[in-house]
Amino acid sequence: MRRAWCPLASLWWLGCSAPGAPSAAATPAPREAAPATVEAPREAAPAPPQPLDACEEARRAASAPRPTDPDDLLFHVNRARAIPAEYPVSSTSIWSPCAPTPAPAKRTDDLVCIPARYSYRNREALRSVAFESDAPSSPSLTHDGLPVGRAGKVGFKALMDDAAAAGHTLTVRSGFRAYTMQSATFSGWVAAELAQGRSREYALRKVSASSARAGHSEHQLGTTADLVFARANGAVYDGWAQETIAESPAMTWVAANAHRFGLVMSYDKDHEAITEYVWEPWHYRFVGVAAADLMKRCGWTTEQYLDARYGEDGPSPVKRARREPAGADHSPRVH
Ligand SMILES: [Zn+2]
Numbered sequence: 001m002r003r004a005w006c007p008l009a010s011l012w013w014l015g016c017s018a019p020g021a022p023s024a025a026a027t028p029a030p031r032e033a034a035p036a037t038v039e040a041p042r043e044a045a046p047a048p049p050q051p052l053d054a055c056e057e058a059r060r061a062a063s064a065p066r067p068t069d070p071d072d073l074l075f076h077v078n079r080a081r082a083i084p085a086e087y088p089v090s091s092t093s094i095w096s097p098c099a100p101t102p103a104p105a106k107r108t109d110d111l112v113c114i115p116a117r118y119s120y121r122n123r124e125a126l127r128s129v130a131f132e133s134d135a136p137s138s139p140s141l142t143h144d145g146l147p148v149g150r151a152g153k154v155g156f157k158a159l160m161d162d163a164a165a166a167g168h169t170l171t172v173r174s175g176f177r178a179y180t181m182q183s184a185t186f187s188g189w190v191a192a193e194l195a196q197g198r199s200r201e202y203a204l205r206k207v208s209a210s211s212a213r214a215g216h217s218e219h220q221l222g223t224t225a226d227l228v229f230a231r232a233n234g235a236v237y238d239g240w241a242q243e244t245i246a247e248s249p250a251m252t253w254v255a256a257n258a259h260r261f262g263l264v265m266s267y268d269k270d271h272e273a274i275t276e277y278v279w280e281p282w283h284y285r286f287v288g289v290a291a292a293d294l295m296k297r298c299g300w301t302t303e304q305y306l307d308a309r310y311g312e313d314g315p316s317p318v319k320r321a322r323r324e325p326a327g328a329d330h331s332p333r334v335h
Pocket residue numbers: 174219225226282283284
């Protein structure tokens with residue numbers, strides 16, 4: 001079950017979890033007219049804060065250029081926007097920086113292996129800023145001018161530490177993927193479909209709904225991980241059933257608390273038409289606390305946040321197709 005969220009700006013300052021809080025509608029009318037000597041307040045009370053102002057403000061302030069460096073925590077990657085193939089490694093032989101014999105690679109100095117107790121597979125890695133965010137290794141890894149560690153302990157390790165303290169065991173099932181690994185991941189899913197006798201067209205369509213092509217995966221940023229829970233007996237859940245994962249106590253806790261650690265669920269249940277990926281309750285990306293908090297308050301997915309912050313995306317084929325009905329005439333019109 002999802003944590004209740006306050007959808008109305010007008011109720012925010014009362015607190016959604018305060019059922020006994022007074023409201024104008026619930027206040028009984030006075031039984032007697034007030035004495036004439038009592039004057040009405042000369043000035044109206046200051047308006048309570050409107051949380052959605054922050055959302056609107058973010059839209060209005062959308063003038064900054066969209067980050068072009070994949071090191072930026074808010075680099076935009078989706079079906080239309082790609083990460084350069086050379087980021088962060090150029091070698092085609094490397095599988096993961098945590099492989100037993102990693103090939104020489106560039107820009108892997110800020111990639112750390114996930115501690116064994118949190119790693120489903122010991123070879124997995126995340127960028128240190130996403131895992132050990134106390135020590136951002138690059139000056140570009142900031143948000144709103146603040147080092148990402150400014151807000152305190154944030155990132156995946158802090159999240160899993162807090163989850164453990166709350167009685168939940170989490171594991172990183174998949175962390176950083178190099179370009180070649182993402183390519184192999186996508187091809188592997190397609191091969192599995194072909195092995196079942198599916199046509200190539202069917203296989204590509206089906207796999208594309210849930211797996212990104214090489215160059216288009218947030219996992220290549222090093223700030224994204226697939227989390228999964230372990231049962232009370234220590235057995236890690238091995239399936240991909242969305243409801244089972246989302247409704248587990250551990251992942252319910254994650255969904256409610258991830259933003260406090262600068263993490264967001266990239267592909268949520270309510271925005272499949274926008275993200276163009278099926279709901280992935282296990283997939284979290286580190287974007288920094290300020291961004292994660294705003295997304296939580298505004299009910300935005302990462303796509304919506306980045307559009308609000310940097311302005312509407314250009315007419316990418318993906319977004320154009322999303323906005324226009326199938327079969328629409330795309331030819332220029334002269335009026
Ligand atoms: Zn993922």
